[in-house]
Amino acid sequence: MSIIEVHRRIERMKLNPAQIMVLGFASVILIGSILLNLPIASRNGESVGFINALFTATSAVCVTGLVVVDTGTYWTVFGQTVILLLIQIGGLGFMTLATLIFFIFGKKITLRERLVMQEALNQFKISGIVRLTQYILIATFLIEGIGAILLSIRFIPIFGVSRGIAYSIFHAISAFCNAGFDLMGDYTSLTAFANDPLVNVVVWILIVVGGLGFTVLVDCIQTRKFSRFSLHSKMVLSISAVLIGIGFIMILLLEYNNPATMGTLPFRGKLLSGMFHSITPRTAGFNTLPTDQLTTASIFLTIVLMFIGGSSGSTAGGVKTTTAGVVIWTIVSVIKGNDDTEIFQKRIPRDIINRSLAVIGISMLLVVLMTMVLSITERTFSFIEIFFEATSAFGTVGLSLGITPMLSMPGRILVSITMFAGRVGPLTLALALARQQRKKKGLIKYPEEKVIVG
Amino acid sequence: MSIIEVHRRIERMKLNPAQIMVLGFASVILIGSILLNLPIASRNGESVGFINALFTATSAVCVTGLVVVDTGTYWTVFGQTVILLLIQIGGLGFMTLATLIFFIFGKKITLRERLVMQEALNQFKISGIVRLTQYILIATFLIEGIGAILLSIRFIPIFGVSRGIAYSIFHAISAFCNAGFDLMGDYTSLTAFANDPLVNVVVWILIVVGGLGFTVLVDCIQTRKFSRFSLHSKMVLSISAVLIGIGFIMILLLEYNNPATMGTLPFRGKLLSGMFHSITPRTAGFNTLPTDQLTTASIFLTIVLMFIGGSSGSTAGGVKTTTAGVVIWTIVSVIKGNDDTEIFQKRIPRDIINRSLAVIGISMLLVVLMTMVLSITERTFSFIEIFFEATSAFGTVGLSLGITPMLSMPGRILVSITMFAGRVGPLTLALALARQQRKKKGLIKYPEEKVIVG
Ligand SMILES: [K+]
Ligand SMILES: [K+]
Numbered sequence: 001m002s003i004i005e006v007h008r009r010i011e012r013m014k015l016n017p018a019q020i021m022v023l024g025f026a027s028v029i030l031i032g033s034i035l036l037n038l039p040i041a042s043r044n045g046e047s048v049g050f051i052n053a054l055f056t057a058t059s060a061v062c063v064t065g066l067v068v069v070d071t072g073t074y075w076t077v078f079g080q081t082v083i084l085l086l087i088q089i090g091g092l093g094f095m096t097l098a099t100l101i102f103f104i105f106g107k108k109i110t111l112r113e114r115l116v117m118q119e120a121l122n123q124f125k126i127s128g129i130v131r132l133t134q135y136i137l138i139a140t141f142l143i144e145g146i147g148a149i150l151l152s153i154r155f156i157p158i159f160g161v162s163r164g165i166a167y168s169i170f171h172a173i174s175a176f177c178n179a180g181f182d183l184m185g186d187y188t189s190l191t192a193f194a195n196d197p198l199v200n201v202v203v204w205i206l207i208v209v210g211g212l213g214f215t216v217l218v219d220c221i222q223t224r225k226f227s228r229f230s231l232h233s234k235m236v237l238s239i240s241a242v243l244i245g246i247g248f249i250m251i252l253l254l255e256y257n258n259p260a261t262m263g264t265l266p267f268r269g270k271l272l273s274g275m276f277h278s279i280t281p282r283t284a285g286f287n288t289l290p291t292d293q294l295t296t297a298s299i300f301l302t303i304v305l306m307f308i309g310g311s312s313g314s315t316a317g318g319v320k321t322t323t324a325g326v327v328i329w330t331i332v333s334v335i336k337g338n339d340d341t342e343i344f345q346k347r348i349p350r351d352i353i354n355r356s357l358a359v360i361g362i363s364m365l366l367v368v369l370m371t372m373v374l375s376i377t378e379r380t381f382s383f384i385e386i387f388f389e390a391t392s393a394f395g396t397v398g399l400s401l402g403i404t405p406m407l408s409m410p411g412r413i414l415v416s417i418t419m420f421a422g423r424v425g426p427l428t429l430a431l432a433l434a435r436q437q438r439k440k441k442g443l444i445k446y447p448e449e450k451v452i453v454g
Numbered sequence: 455m456s457i458i459e460v461h462r463r464i465e466r467m468k469l470n471p472a473q474i475m476v477l478g479f480a481s482v483i484l485i486g487s488i489l490l491n492l493p494i495a496s497r498n499g500e501s502v503g504f505i506n507a508l509f510t511a512t513s514a515v516c517v518t519g520l521v522v523v524d525t526g527t528y529w530t531v532f533g534q535t536v537i538l539l540l541i542q543i544g545g546l547g548f549m550t551l552a553t554l555i556f557f558i559f560g561k562k563i564t565l566r567e568r569l570v571m572q573e574a575l576n577q578f579k580i581s582g583i584v585r586l587t588q589y590i591l592i593a594t595f596l597i598e599g600i601g602a603i604l605l606s607i608r609f610i611p612i613f614g615v616s617r618g619i620a621y622s623i624f625h626a627i628s629a630f631c632n633a634g635f636d637l638m639g640d641y642t643s644l645t646a647f648a649n650d651p652l653v654n655v656v657v658w659i660l661i662v663v664g665g666l667g668f669t670v671l672v673d674c675i676q677t678r679k680f681s682r683f684s685l686h687s688k689m690v691l692s693i694s695a696v697l698i699g700i701g702f703i704m705i706l707l708l709e710y711n712n713p714a715t716m717g718t719l720p721f722r723g724k725l726l727s728g729m730f731h732s733i734t735p736r737t738a739g740f741n742t743l744p745t746d747q748l749t750t751a752s753i754f755l756t757i758v759l760m761f762i763g764g765s766s767g768s769t770a771g772g773v774k775t776t777t778a779g780v781v782i783w784t785i786v787s788v789i790k791g792n793d794d795t796e797i798f799q800k801r802i803p804r805d806i807i808n809r810s811l812a813v814i815g816i817s818m819l820l821v822v823l824m825t826m827v828l829s830i831t832e833r834t835f836s837f838i839e840i841f842f843e844a845t846s847a848f849g850t851v852g853l854s855l856g857i858t859p860m861l862s863m864p865g866r867i868l869v870s871i872t873m874f875a876g877r878v879g880p881l882t883l884a885l886a887l888a889r890q891q892r893k894k895k896g897l898i899k900y901p902e903e904k905v906i907v908g
Binding site: 333335339354 | 830838
């Protein structure tokens with residue numbers, strides 16, 4: 001069945017792209033649940049139960065990483081392979097869709113931009129879409145491959161050749177897709193590697209690159225000079241750098257003497273784990289320090305970072321860096337008495353500001369409501385544990401203060417719904433809103449340029 | 455010294471109105487602290503200590519109601535009188551200033567509005583300001599007087615004539631000013647009256663009327679027909695009604711069977727206390743149920759309501775109903791695909807939307823930062839206790855999960871700063887922003903009309 005045929009069939013079904021996306025992800029989750037529900041997926045030879053299979057499949061497809069059973073010890077190689085495939089499909093699928101939407105609906109204005117775009121992507125006909133998808137696939141496998149090779153330097157000596165290679169591939173994919181699933185056992189994630197520079201740096205880079213988004217990577221590779229980047233790339237890179245920097249300094253200050261986290265690590269380990277825990281909330285989900293032992297201030301900081309998340313058109317979740325950036329820049333311009341939101345000598349169009357506001361407002365409402373409902377179903381846990389879990393699920397982060405395996409059945413269903421809503425929600429919204437977008441006249445001071453938000 | 459002379463002196467000092475307001479409130483707090491620090495203010499004949507005196511004076515002037523010592527049992531009649539005066543000065547002063555700023559800077563556009571305004575306030579020359587202040591004083595004392603008379607029906611039989619009258623006056627002023635201070639002893643607030651319809655209804659009305667703001671009262675009394683109200687009044691009344699309604703239903707659902715709160719009350723008591731705990735977070739600060747015994751979901755709902763608070767130009771705190779309303783309506787219009795925020799067939803000007811965004815964004819930042827800092831200084835309390843305390847201080851609410859008297863000295867100073875910032879901050883910001891406001895051209899669909907935010 002050719003692409004054009006699929007396209008025609010879809011047209012006959014009268015589904016809009018948002019509905020197609022939701023149905024597509026839901027189908028993959030359903031297939032994954034059925035596979036993970038099989039007794040051969042579990043080491044103990046018994047089915048994990050459908051709700052748990054559904055939870056795990058949702059977590060994998062939505063590249064979240066919250067788990068009700070330990071990935072490394074509970075599942076068989078078959079189960080782990082299913083999870084890895086779901087992660088790769090989810091991560092790639094989401095990134096590709098988001099990038100396509102950006103290129104199809106986020107039409108840029110300047111001639112220069114049009115040329116850059118044309119060059120890179122051959123202007124979004126069916127052939128363009130196929131080519132773009134090819135580019136994304138190649139880039140993804142290339143980056144994951146290099147990551148896996150580098151990780152194998154450490155993992156083969158520890159786990160032996162076959163397990164070492166398998167672990168390297170699994171964790172490279174999980175890191176690049178911002179999935180946060182690990183095979184280390186007993187929910188320990190990467191805590192054994194807190195002081196390991198190789199694992200740290202490779203995982204950092206995989207997470208950050210996966211979380212920047214394909215369009216930013218294209219700019220970095222093709223355009224090279226920061227001053228000639230698209231506004232979107234400039235915003236993504238500068239906001240990501242600032243967030244990582246602030247997070248690093250704050251985590252370091254707050255945890256430096258905490259004996260339960262980095263207090264006992266050598267200076268190098270403190271720096272490495274400080275950087276790791278600045279990067280991981282946006283929205284990788286691995287941890288090298290025991291998350292539940294962080295100070296309350298660090299946990300709250302982590303909640304804020306998880307809510308912001310990564311960048312649009314990437315494997316990361318959250319409300320996205322540009323969305324938060326547009327709102328923050330608008331606030332700054334209000335304080336300066338400026339009517340327009342100007343970033344890097346460009347003016348942000350009014351509808352983008354409104355859309356950012358909508359994405360953040362609706363996301364907050366979702367997190368608040370889920371926290372409230374979970375606090376009713378999960379009475380044994382403290383507020384911060386529930387608030388953290390809800391934000392982590394919404395942002396598809398996968399960090400937890402340890403309550404996921406102890407959630408009640410209604411709680412598991414609610415967290416699954418939150419992961420799914422957090423993954424497809426902002427994008428669906430962005431898509432639905434982009435389609436309605438109207439042209440507007442206005443006084444132009446700087447040339448306009450769009451950024452993707454949500 | 456005449457008003458004009460004061461005006462000239464101020465002009466010579468080159469202070470802007472925001473600075474004058476901050477200095478004015480700070481001076482009253484300082485005088486209050488000195489008085490409360492005197493041994494004659496404390497029943498045990500020893501000074502309460504300057505930090506505690508400062509905390510109490512700040513809480514009273516900022517009409518917050520958080521207390522480190524119990525108001526009813528710790529202070530002498532002298533101390534309680536000082537607190538009552540500080541509440542009245544703080545509540546009146548803030549309401550008057552905010553109303554003046556609205557009338558001076560929030561210039562309306564339509565001729566009808568101008569006529570209504572002219573009639574009511576003689577157009578804001580010095581004489582207009584004096585007259586406006588007179589109106590506000592008369593209205594305040596009238597409402598408080600009626601409230602006190604009604605409360606005395608219940609309080610005289612319980613506490614005897616002299617104490618009954620004193621208690622009636624104290625609680626009527628404290629309720630209208632949204633101050634939340636009470637004399638009932640042992641931090642019990644109004645829990646003894648959870649099932650008392652008279653006290654409930656009188657206190658509800660005092661709180662709500664105090665929290666609507668003077669301009670809305672003028673509209674209600676002079677204009678009478680809702681359809682002819684200013685957009686500001688329409689928004690304030692409708693948002694307040696919706697918030698009270700939603701809060702009532704949710705509190706009732708969440709607490710109905712909670713044996714520690716309303717579970718043991720008769721049906722009437724459930725309804726009364728449900729309504730009370732829907733009204734009090736915005737931002738009265740009394741309680742008829744033990745706040746720390748509420749379910750986690752109710753506590754989180756209370757945090758959200760405390761953050762929103764009352765209406766601009768009133769005695770209440772928080773980011774204000776109109777501010778939240780503008781943002782929510784903007785989100786709804788984005789979802790509808792509408793570029794403009796239209797409320798009651800009026801279009802909200804762009805700069806008001808930006809300003810709302812700024813007030814909410816900066817307020818959230820303040821609450822998050824204060825929660826983080828307090829979680830460092832107050833390690834013995836849980837996250838929700840600290841988050842609740844910070845939001846309560848910022849919104850000048852005065853509700854607490856019981857940790858205020860146990861705060862460390864740095865914690866007391868931080869909460870004092872938060873109360874002060876929460877009280878003068880949004881208004882200062884609104885003032886500073888109103889002064890910078892620029893005229894802008896645009897496509898007009900509906901006639902424009904301003905609302906006050908922050
Ligand atoms: K994740
Ligand atoms: K209060």
